[in-house]
Amino acid sequence: MSHPKTAYTPATHTTPPARFSHGVRKGNILQVAGQVGFLPAAEGVAPTPAGPGLREQTLQTFANVEAVLTEAGASWEDVVMTRVYLTDTAHFVEFNEIFNEYLADRVEVPGARTTVYVGLPAGLLIEIDAQAVLG
Amino acid sequence: MSHPKTAYTPATHTTPPARFSHGVRKGNILQVAGQVGFLPAAEGVAPTPAGPGLREQTLQTFANVEAVLTEAGASWEDVVMTRVYLTDTAHFVEFNEIFNEYLADRVEVPGARTTVYVGLPAGLLIEIDAQAVLG
Amino acid sequence: MSHPKTAYTPATHTTPPARFSHGVRKGNILQVAGQVGFLPAAEGVAPTPAGPGLREQTLQTFANVEAVLTEAGASWEDVVMTRVYLTDTAHFVEFNEIFNEYLADRVEVPGARTTVYVGLPAGLLIEIDAQAVLG
Incomplete structure (x- = not known):
């Protein structure tokens, strides 16, 4: 018998650009796909990142x-790993401030994290994915 | 008592360049190592990527x-996360077309995905790893 | 009922630069955060990478x-995935030699691995994270 696999797609999310799910759970593992700072989806409007700066895009x-965690009945407390992709090492200090501020009241035992600097499509400064263990 | 750990190495695969396994399972987790577009291993021939373009290399x-999933008795339906490493943001649209086409008949509930742009050894345009949850 | 979540912080480790844990376990998953080659923490001294070269920094x-695995009661044998972030493709061959040498007596069934080339903060040549499955 195989565990069922369930996809989670918050109503606010833009449609993925390909055949993948914003979040998926199988067994005890919930995986959130790489999220970027797109504003809530609006019909007829192309995906648009929050702006103008790193702060707004990171918070989004x-x-x-x-939103994916919530849709799956999970929270940051369930997250064991967050992968952060930045595009500029000069953003590290400000990003950490925002990270700490955002998670301050959301998590008691912080998960692990890896941060590396990569290329992203034009206009995107950050991408984050997360893995949670449930049950 | 610890779960046994099992390595999976398809016969078609080139020998890993270091002490790691192309696929490994422990407990309910099957992890596929970063795969590139090398053609099936041939004795006495150095690992060679499929070509000439992104399409051939991606499909390979x-x-x-x-092949690793199959060797481990798993399928794309078991995969919760695919990590895609491309080398050029200009490849995103074509890659997504190939991704959708490849998975169309292979998966009912798509897993999550993260795509970032990194450096890879000369000649390689793409690397993909995947995690599956079994049992 | 939810699995408890436990953070692991070896005494030798520098304080994370933000609200994350060097290692965290929830259920059967132990995740080690991205580690770099910082020498053991010393009071009043800023985090300093081992040197002068790739070898020293990689071994550290x-x-x-x-140290995180040990703190959590785990070993390399429990590790299913190691993610290696290098900054220069020219380091691949030497890195693999060190990787093989380091793991030679530490692991019987090697885990999976992905190696990509990214940007890292100045002075850092390598970052590694790892996921283990316990129980």
């Missing part, structure tokens, strides 16, 4: 991750 | 991931 | 991952 990215 | 990379 | 990075 966190909100998008959290 | 998918086939290499799938 | 491995030691830092291992």
